[in-house]
Amino acid sequence: MIDFLAKKLEWLDVHHWFYIFNDLSLFYIIIPFFVLELIRYAYLKRLDKDLVLDSIANVITFGGFFLIEIILGILAITKVYYWVYNNISLPHLELNWATVICCVLLADFAYYWEHRTMHRIGIGWATHTVHHSSPHFNMSVAYRFGPLDAIMPIVFSLPIVMLGFDPILVLLSEVFVQVFQTLLHTEIIGKLTKPIEFIFNTPSHHRVHHGSNRQYWDKNYAGILIIWDRMLGTFEPEKEKVIYGISQPINSVNPIVVFFHGISRFVKKLGQIKGFSNKLLAFVKPPDWMPKQ
């Protein structure tokens, strides 16, 4: 077992496995599953214009996010990651099963904190609210991203690079976590067996995360493992029927409105806040924070 975990791997193989899960899964799981969801909606007579337009808006926001991600990727990943890796990192790790698994787990843990931060600071919520603003819950919602959603992961994954993990491996692991999370956006799958629900993030846990019911706010931040939530006090099981969305609904399927509603609400809020230091504080204070007048 130890020998197996420490066995050196070839980059080409590692790339290939990540490619099969990270890239190809769109065709062999995500799209077929979304089709299944559409059939279910049709059967339940819930397939209406709003749902279709909402799904289209989701995919369009993904386009916007992806464009920003690419630009950031070229600037930040190649330059900053490699600078950190070559200058302020622990000894570079070999490529073996143990380091790949640890890297995915660390990326998952970083995702937990990144996600928690996105919910609990003003500027984070200004962009992440986009993901939560759909009143529906299906695979396409997973692609609903805000304009600044690509920035926070960089900050949270740099420490992993500093620990000696190869920047490209870190990046592939982050996408792996993201793709795993994508698969949870469905109402079709109920609760899974107890051990799985205990260890892993599941559709049930992630439905709770998307709930606008008060007890479901800011719960279940996990990517792959729900144990991070259990260990850090943010776990909530699915009991009451989940009502999806945010506390102040946007009531729009216009992709532009969807994509920028968080930022424009945040800017409006900044306008209402008096004093420069208070305005600055609003970026890092919780989204519902208002200075005492």
Added chain:
Amino acid sequence: MKNSTLVFRSLGILIFLAGLAHLFSFGVDTSDDSPTPTTETSTATEQQPEAEVPTEKPTANSAYNPETDPLIGQWKVAYNTKDFKGAIVYKIKKEGKVFNAYTHQYQDENGYAQKAEGTKTLTITQFNGSKGKGIYSIEYEGEQYEVDCKIALTDENTFTLSYDYYGYGDVETWKRQ
């Protein structure tokens, strides 16, 4: 949950996972981490006594270290790629604790030689007398990359240098001039 609890638990998780990765990377010796050289590596140890100054014992103060100094000198590498057909002669110098290889001479297919700029191309950071590790700068499609590499002495006049950069890799044979 208290903030201090959050910090301690998070640090615990980080240290555990990073520690595990480092343990499996540096602590467990899988013994097969030499690049497959073209000839037997085992001869390297047998030939050790025949090093240039065989009578001198390796003492800490001695200027010559038979464990590492076999690398010093001029080495020729033949290339046969789209971009470059010919050979490059490198000069390896010991600088502090590391060995640096500088380009010394270019030779084209017909043996025509031209002086090189003396660019630092390779830094060997670790060497135990037969195997070592370092950083090699390679040029790929006009861009310069610094990649991790490994070297293995085949005999006192030959070593192999191998690297694997995200699947783009090579094994070079360095021959003493």
